[in-house]
Amino acid sequence: MNLPDFVTDNALAAAAAVLRDAGAVVALTGAGVSAESGLPTFREAQTGLWARYRPEDLATPQAFQRNPRLVWEWYEWRRSLVARAEPNAAHLALARMERLAPRFTLVTQNVDGLHRLAGSTRIVELHGDIRTTICSVERTVVESWAETDRVPPPCPRCGAPLRPAVVWFGEALPEGALEEAFAAARECEVLLVVGTSLLVQPAASLVPTALAAGGQVIVVDVQRPALPRGDRIHVLLGPAATVVPALVERAWGAQTEA
Numbered sequence: 001m002n003l004p005d006f007v008t009d010n011a012l013a014a015a016a017a018v019l020r021d022a023g024a025v026v027a028l029t030g031a032g033v034s035a036e037s038g039l040p041t042f043r044e045a046q047t048g049l050w051a052r053y054r055p056e057d058l059a060t061p062q063a064f065q066r067n068p069r070l071v072w073e074w075y076e077w078r079r080s081l082v083a084r085a086e087p088n089a090a091h092l093a094l095a096r097m098e099r100l101a102p103r104f105t106l107v108t109q110n111v112d113g114l115h116r117l118a119g120s121t122r123i124v125e126l127h128g129d130i131r132t133t134i135c136s137v138e139r140t141v142v143e144s145w146a147e148t149d150r151v152p153p154p155c156p157r158c159g160a161p162l163r164p165a166v167v168w169f170g171e172a173l174p175e176g177a178l179e180e181a182f183a184a185a186r187e188c189e190v191l192l193v194v195g196t197s198l199l200v201q202p203a204a205s206l207v208p209t210a211l212a213a214g215g216q217v218i219v220v221d222v223q224r225p226a227l228p229r230g231d232r233i234h235v236l237l238g239p240a241a242t243v244v245p246a247l248v249e250r251a252w253g254a255q256t257e258a
């Protein structure tokens with residue numbers, strides 16, 4: 001597998017050895033793991049009519065309160081991109097890793113559902129799921145609603161505006177998910193960080209949590225995220241869909257999966 005220029009064979013071999021010897025592995029993914037599935041990352045400038053908006057300004061309860069139609073239409077646009085997206089080789093390699101590592105937890109900040117489509121099962125979704133719609137008041141899932149020219153459509157039960165089942169900035173993460181993610185990070189020998197700028201909290205704190213517990217951190221990204229240097233931090237610079245499969249291949253070769 002031809003590696004990107006920035007990933008030396010030694011760096012890959014060292015990271016693969018750490019991964020193969022680990023009893024418990026946690027993977028933390030961000031928008032970068034879905035970039036090669038054609039989904040724009042959060043920090044990339046958005047395209048077309050959304051170019052003039054910053055995601056952080058739209059993904060908030062205040063934005064929804066102020067302009068529910070604009071926020072709903074932004075999510076409809078993103079849902080249309082997600083509906084056309086397929087898992088890429090990085091998603092598939094992470095699903096294979098779940099079957100090869102003795103203990104594995106995938107913690108994702110993404111809301112696109114591509115890890116599940118790739119076959120991962122032990123998934124902690126920190127920021128929800130863009131494909132699911134909830135009532136903005138009752139917070140219960142709404143599977144379908146009557147045709148209407150009202151945007152956002154009203155909840156069929158209480159009439160409140162519908163919204164996507166994602167965690168907005170300023171909203172609490174799902175209790176159970178947060179606890180499960182931090183417990184896994186405290187117990188893992190290796191935290192594999194793929195495609196996240198580590199700018200969003202509290203997800204980004206999983207990295208210092210794993211390091212404080214004595215774990216090793218392997219980072220796969222096209223640029224080095226904000227991280228201290230240290231001998232327990234391995235950085236593999238390159239696109240996830242190339243580097244993650246190479247890492248799994250190097251660690252476990254053609255070993256059949258459990």
Ligand code: BV8
Nearest residue numbers: 030031032041042043109169170195196197200201239240
């Ligand atoms: C909360 C869903 C409290 C919506 C998202 C300290 C502690 C606690 C909170 C805070 C804190 N400091 C600040 C906060 C507030 C805030 C926050 O973090 N703000 C930031 C902007 C500073 N956090 C919150 O509000 C959180 N809530 O803490 O609540 C609370 C408690 C009790 C009661 C009430 C409140 C909620 C945060 C969740 C926000 N929702 N998503 C939606 O999607 O619309 S987060 C959103 O941004 C995404 O889901 C994603 O998780 C995140 C973007 O991060 P990344 O995934 O990393 O994406 P990004 O574009 O940044 O980076 C892409 C990376 O990929 C880059 O590194 C790039 O180089 C790389 N890349 C690109 N291409 C490739 C690649 N890598 C590999 N291969 C490639 N091909």
